[in-house]
Amino acid sequence: xxxxxxxxxxxxxxRLQEKVQPWLAAITAxxxxxxxxxxxxxxxxDYQQGETVRIMFIHVPAAWGATMVYAFxxxxxxxxxxxxxxxxxxxxxxxxxxxxxxxxxxxxxxxLWGKPMWGTYWVWDxxxxxxFVLFLLYLGYIAVWQAIDDYHRAAxxxxxxxxxGAVNVPIIxxxxxxWNSLHQPSIMSSSGSSVHSSILIPLLIMVAxxxxxxxxxxxxxxxxxxxxxxxxxxQLAQAQKV
Amino acid sequence: xxxxxxxxxxxxxxxxxxxxLLLVMTLTIVIRSKQHDRQLARLEQARGKAKK
Amino acid sequence: MxxxxxxxxxxxVLSWRQGGxxxxxxxxxxxxxxxxxxxxxxxxxxxQRIAPGGLWIALLLSVLLSADQIYSTDYxxxxxxLMTFGAVPLEVVSAIKSLAHWLTSGLPLAIAAPLLGFLxxxxxxxxxxxxxxxxxxxxxxxxxxxxxxxxxxxLRRGGLLVSLLVLPLYVPVLIFGISAGGAGTAGPDITAxxxxxxxxxxxxxxxxxxxxxxxxxxxxxx
Numbered sequence: 001x002x003x004x005x006x007x008x009x010x011x012x013x014x015r016l017q018e019k020v021q022p023w024l025a026a027i028t029a030x031x032x033x034x035x036x037x038x039x040x041x042x043x044x045x046d047y048q049q050g051e052t053v054r055i056m057f058i059h060v061p062a063a064w065g066a067t068m069v070y071a072f073x074x075x076x077x078x079x080x081x082x083x084x085x086x087x088x089x090x091x092x093x094x095x096x097x098x099x100x101x102x103x104x105x106x107x108x109x110x111x112l113w114g115k116p117m118w119g120t121y122w123v124w125d126x127x128x129x130x131x132f133v134l135f136l137l138y139l140g141y142i143a144v145w146q147a148i149d150d151y152h153r154a155a156x157x158x159x160x161x162x163x164x165g166a167v168n169v170p171i172i173x174x175x176x177x178x179w180n181s182l183h184q185p186s187i188m189s190s191s192g193s194s195v196h197s198s199i200l201i202p203l204l205i206m207v208a209x210x211x212x213x214x215x216x217x218x219x220x221x222x223x224x225x226x227x228x229x230x231x232x233x234x235q236l237a238q239a240q241k242v
Numbered sequence: 243x244x245x246x247x248x249x250x251x252x253x254x255x256x257x258x259x260x261x262x263l264l265l266v267m268t269l270t271i272v273i274r275s276k277q278h279d280r281q282l283a284r285l286e287q288a289r290g291k292a293k294k
Numbered sequence: 295m296x297x298x299x300x301x302x303x304x305x306x307v308l309s310w311r312q313g314g315x316x317x318x319x320x321x322x323x324x325x326x327x328x329x330x331x332x333x334x335x336x337x338x339x340x341x342q343r344i345a346p347g348g349l350w351i352a353l354l355l356s357v358l359l360s361a362d363q364i365y366s367t368d369y370x371x372x373x374x375x376l377m378t379f380g381a382v383p384l385e386v387v388s389a390i391k392s393l394a395h396w397l398t399s400g401l402p403l404a405i406a407a408p409l410l411g412f413l414x415x416x417x418x419x420x421x422x423x424x425x426x427x428x429x430x431x432x433x434x435x436x437x438x439x440x441x442x443x444x445x446x447x448x449l450r451r452g453g454l455l456v457s458l459l460v461l462p463l464y465v466p467v468l469i470f471g472i473s474a475g476g477a478g479t480a481g482p483d484i485t486a487x488x489x490x491x492x493x494x495x496x497x498x499x500x501x502x503x504x505x506x507x508x509x510x511x512x513x514x515x516x
Contacts, residue, residue, distance in 0.1 A: 040257075051247040055256045062260070081509075101267050109256040116249035133462050140459040144445070147455050156513035157445055160506050161459060164441065167502055168463050171495060175466040178491075182473060182484070213264065217271050224271065227278035234285045 031209035038202035061210035063106040069099030074166035077159035089155035094221035100138035126180035305394035326352035345414035361439030385508035392440035400432035431471035444507035
């Protein structure tokens with residue numbers, strides 16, 4: 001508990017964030033540079049999919065980021081509910097828009113990949129469908145923060161929404177897969193085939209790049225939220241004096 | 243990479259939209275953070291003056 | 295036990311006297327059923343194919359939209375706040391209120407919906423399987439709607455937000471409700487399995503929703 005308390009202190013968090021910020025940004029930029037070089041120049045075109053295989057290098061990291069951020073958001077919410085950790089609410093709140101953008105990108109790149117592969121932009125394939133639902137869950141979570149004015153109340157309600165959503169995500173995924181298997185006996189999966197290292201390495205680098213981008217932006221967004229609350233308090237104090 | 247390959251426009255569209263959205267997101271968060279920092283500094287300065 | 299029964303009876307009587315509960319939900323359900331063929335076309339074959347899905351979607355929309363009454367009047371007149379100090383924990387209160395909502399709108403609609411299937415040219419052999427699946431599934435729908443209502447109870451314009459929050463959670467109930475109702479090409483063993491899974495999902499909802507509702511109500515009471 002003592003360890004958590006240390007990071008709970010907002011001033012200490014701000015100092016730490018300021019220190020690591022440039023490093024995180026640099027690592028992110030480097031990972032993107034190397035990853036994109038590998039993805040666009042070094043990786044060979046697939047003999048079946050041709051150049052479209054390169055979409056995978058930004059589709060998979062976005063999809064991975066989308067699920068990871070949701071899990072992270074749910075974890076933050078759980079910490080907020082159980083330990084009443086003052087930064088956990090902000091952490092969940094700051095993560096949501098980034099996760100929503102990742103989910104949106106996963107959907108769009110998935111659809112754009114589908115056009116040359118399947119002939120249409122959108123197929124109600126299990127994975128696309130469950131990501132669609134995940135996107136809706138993100139939108140609902142963000143809408144809760146916007147709908148409720150009182151900060152503490154919004155934090156509590158949003159945490160409940162995130163946790164209920166987290167319980168449901170696996171159930172939704174399971175049911176969508178079931179539904180898909182009923183309607184579409186032939187499941188096309190790209191995960192079955194073994195992935196060659198010339199594909200795997202750029203993929204992993206890009207996943208790391210997206211993760212570090214999330215980390216950098218997330219810490220910055222928490223800082224922003226902290227400042228916003230402080231501004232709000234100062235303005236309130238001023239208004240009361242007048 | 244072969245720019246004249248089949249379906250290349252889809253690949254470019256994917257990279258394009260990802261780049262644009264990620265950049266917009268990054269810029270939004272950075273600018274908002276800068277704004278908050280500046281506003282807070284101004285408020286604290288004003289309060290410091292009021293105390294004197 | 296006596297107290298719980300009193301709570302349930304109070305909610306049932308209130309929703310009966312206030313009107314607007316079952317009647318309006320039922321009217322809404324009928325409206326959706328009318329709009330569906332108007333949007334899709336009167337072709338009997340097509341309607342027969344989409345009938346179970348159409349009925350399910352009409353059902354879940356009606357259950358959802360009748361849900362804001364679960365807490366709103368009690369919240370406005372302060373009786374919900376009194377209940378926070380009562381001997382019955384809020385989790386149990388919300389479970390009972392959701393149960394009352396199921397008894398007054400979910401269950402009647404689930405029984406009526408398949409019978410109204412003739413409007414959509416529903417295969418008559420599907421009426422009773424569909425009814426069974428809907429009666430079971432509507433329990434989950436009511437409890438999730440109750441959770442949505444609790445989460446937005448203090449908001450002036452909660453309606454749209456409730457839909458955004460709750461409808462994605464309806465996905466599993468809808469999917470397994472459809473296949474438990476025997477629709478589609480699936481064989482009997484798949485129908486039975488879907489029924490079992492629908493039952494399991496309902497149990498999960500029965501556990502999760504009251505806890506979430508209780509916590510949400512407490513957040514609004516403070």
